[in-house]
Amino acid sequence: MPGGEIILHGRALLANLTEPTQVFFEQAVGTVVFASPTKLTVVVPEGASGDSITVTTPHGSTSVAFTLASLLAENLHPVANPAVDEAGNIYVTFSGSRGQSVPTSLFRIDDESTLRPIPAEIMNPTGLALDATGNLYISSRNDGAVYRLSTAGDLSTYAEGMGVATGLAFDELGYLYVGDRSGTIFKIAPDRQIFVFATIEPSVAAYHLAFSPNGNLYVSGPTASSNDAVYEIDPHGVVTPFFTHLGRPQGLAFDLTGNLYVAASWRGRRGIVRITPEKQASFVISGTNLVGLAFDPHHALVLATNSAAYFLPWSIPGFTFTPELPEP
Numbered sequence: 001m002p003g004g005e006i007i008l009h010g011r012a013l014l015a016n017l018t019e020p021t022q023v024f025f026e027q028a029v030g031t032v033v034f035a036s037p038t039k040l041t042v043v044v045p046e047g048a049s050g051d052s053i054t055v056t057t058p059h060g061s062t063s064v065a066f067t068l069a070s071l072l073a074e075n076l077h078p079v080a081n082p083a084v085d086e087a088g089n090i091y092v093t094f095s096g097s098r099g100q101s102v103p104t105s106l107f108r109i110d111d112e113s114t115l116r117p118i119p120a121e122i123m124n125p126t127g128l129a130l131d132a133t134g135n136l137y138i139s140s141r142n143d144g145a146v147y148r149l150s151t152a153g154d155l156s157t158y159a160e161g162m163g164v165a166t167g168l169a170f171d172e173l174g175y176l177y178v179g180d181r182s183g184t185i186f187k188i189a190p191d192r193q194i195f196v197f198a199t200i201e202p203s204v205a206a207y208h209l210a211f212s213p214n215g216n217l218y219v220s221g222p223t224a225s226s227n228d229a230v231y232e233i234d235p236h237g238v239v240t241p242f243f244t245h246l247g248r249p250q251g252l253a254f255d256l257t258g259n260l261y262v263a264a265s266w267r268g269r270r271g272i273v274r275i276t277p278e279k280q281a282s283f284v285i286s287g288t289n290l291v292g293l294a295f296d297p298h299h300a301l302v303l304a305t306n307s308a309a310y311f312l313p314w315s316i317p318g319f320t321f322t323p324e325l326p327e328p
Contacts, residue, residue: 001069001303001310002048004271004286005033008040012059019058025068026050044068044286069287069303069310073115076107078304080167080208081251081292083128083136087111090294090302091118091136092309093125099142100124106138106149109309120155122147126206127168129176139165139178141206146178146188159188166206169217172321177217179207185219185233198237208292210252212260213319214277218242220249220262230262230275243275251292251304254319263290272303285312294318 014021014035023030023040025048034041040055053066076092083091090109096102104117105125124142131137136149141164148158163180170176177197178186185207187197200207203221210218217233228249232242247265254260260275261284272285272293289305295318296302296311303310 001271001285001287001290001305001312002044002046003288004044005269006042006044006053006066006286008042008053008055008064009038010040010055010062011038012057013037013040013055015058022056024054024056025066067313069285069312072109072113072302072309072311073107074308076304076308077306078291078309079306080127080206080304081210081253082294082302082304082309083130084294084296084302085130085134086297088296088298090296090309091128091130092304093128093138095124095126095141098124113311118149119153120147120149122155126166127179127209129168129170131170131174137168137176139168141166141181144180146176159192159194161194162186166203167209167219169209169211170321171211171217172215177209179209179219179221181205181207181221185209185217185237198233198239200231200239205248206250208250208252210254210260211321212254213256213258218252218254218260220246220252220264222248222250226265228264230260243279243281246273250290253293253295255295255316256319257316258319259316261293263292272301295320 014037023042028045028047030042052063054063077094079095088111094105106118106120108116125138126141127139129137134151138147144162144165146159162178163182166181167179174190176188181203183202185198187195205222207221219231229241229244249264251263258277266273274284275281292304294302301312301314
């Protein structure tokens with residue numbers, strides 16, 4: 001993504017200090033922040049385009065394939081994952097600061113990449129989740145409620161009293177889990193009975209929830225520490241740290257093979273970190289201000305920063321529980 005750092009390995013990448021090496025993303029020039037004869041660290045410029053990078057030195061030039069995220073929509077304010085339905089429609093928010101009222105707080109990006117406002121008056125919409133019939137569930141960290149937007153466009157209150165309601169996720173049985181960032185994970189049955197499922201350390205921002213193919217719930221919640229964890233919660237509500245040493249971990253998603261993707265800082269870099277079931281981590285996407293992600297059904301990732309949404313081709317399909325829910 002623009003603003004992210006990439007690392008290029010090669011030979012004779014730096015001739016000398018008086019003959020600079022340049023890195024081109026089509027016509028835009030990247031900023032080289034580290035250079036040696038065998039390695040370059042480059043910041044992707046805002047005007048980057050194309051599918052290759054060209055490195056030019058006094059000895060010549062060479063190109064390498066590169067996948068760049070494309071901008072879908074800007075002037076947004078997501079604070080968690082976007083949501084993507086089976087038709088490829090993308091749902092994003094303008095969440096705003098706590099208690100801020102805005103003319104439109106919920107949007108849909110259609111398959112033609114057109115941003116369309118959704119007439120739903122929800123203050124500080126935060127978490128988003130879809131059921132199998134396409135109904136959208138939205139948490140509000142302002143009033144602690146979870147709202148349900150039907151496929152017909154009807155908005156209703158689904159549950160109340162969720163504290164500072166943030167992350168949302170469905171399990172395979174149709175239970176909806178809600179993260180109250182003050183320290184509680186709630187579990188809402190299909191008949192809307194509410195249970196306390198687990199408690200974890202409070203977050204300064206939000207809880208982000210995602211279910212793994214193994215049936216366990218994973219939760220991130222940034223604190224004031226620079227060494228935060230993603231937690232794994234089994235079906236009995238037992239909480240264990242899954243992976244630590246992350247900075248401000250936020251949105252979570254799983255692919256079909258059980259790899260966890262988390263928007264976080266790791267080893268001094270910001271982007272999307274992929275963590276295998278064996279807890280092996282690697283950087284797969286570099287970008288700044290990332291708060292969430294979602295898998296698109298057409299083999300792509302939708303990335304959310306704190307002000308925009310991006311589209312990135314991706315070969316591995318995502319995983320999600322989308323149970324059938326009874327009508328209330």
